[in-house]
Amino acid sequence: MRCPYCGEDRDKVIDSRATDGAKAIRRRRECLACSRRFTTYEYIEPNTKLVVVKRDGTRVPYDRAKMLDGLERACYKRPVSSEALQKLVEEVEEEVFRQHDREVQSIEIGRAIAERLRRIDQVAYVRFASVYKQFRDVQDLLDEVREVMETPPDPPEQGKLF
Numbered sequence: 001m002r003c004p005y006c007g008e009d010r011d012k013v014i015d016s017r018a019t020d021g022a023k024a025i026r027r028r029r030e031c032l033a034c035s036r037r038f039t040t041y042e043y044i045e046p047n048t049k050l051v052v053v054k055r056d057g058t059r060v061p062y063d064r065a066k067m068l069d070g071l072e073r074a075c076y077k078r079p080v081s082s083e084a085l086q087k088l089v090e091e092v093e094e095e096v097f098r099q100h101d102r103e104v105q106s107i108e109i110g111r112a113i114a115e116r117l118r119r120i121d122q123v124a125y126v127r128f129a130s131v132y133k134q135f136r137d138v139q140d141l142l143d144e145v146r147e148v149m150e151t152p153p154d155p156p157e158q159g160k161l162f
């Protein structure tokens with residue numbers, strides 16, 4: 001990123017956070033030449049073409065906020081940072097937008113989210129899956145829980161234990 005003060009193209013990012021209702025990433029940067037600081041905003045280019053086909057066949061425009069909302073609900077009171085959720089949503093968008101250019105089944109988005117959420121937090125995963133998989137009864141739910149229990153989780157990242 002070119003420094004607005006001295007024009008050098010060398011900087012380091014000193015802080016990075018989601019902003020504008022998670023629609024943008026705000027980065028604080030420091031110029032390596034003159035040490036002055038400036039801010040950049042990175043926006044996801046909305047893919048206005050993508051339509052989500054719901055289970056009942058209705059079509060709705062793709063909505064990132066809705067996806068984050070569902071995830072936040074699944075992670076209620078769980079030790080999952082908003083950065084982790086943000087990253088998850090970005091990965092899912094990348095995958096979904098790469099594989100589909102007009103329509104995507106809502107269940108496919110759900111699957112892509114669930115796959116990743118399962119590696120982050122198993123309780124949040126089961127909560128999320130109970131909505132997305134629409135378990136028919138308690139037995140379905142228990143089967144899912146058993147499967148999760150039998151799959152060893154990835155080791156936690158250092159420093160993220162508490």
Ligand SMILES: [Zn+2]
Pocket residue numbers: 003004005006007008031032033034035036
């Ligand atoms: Zn500079």
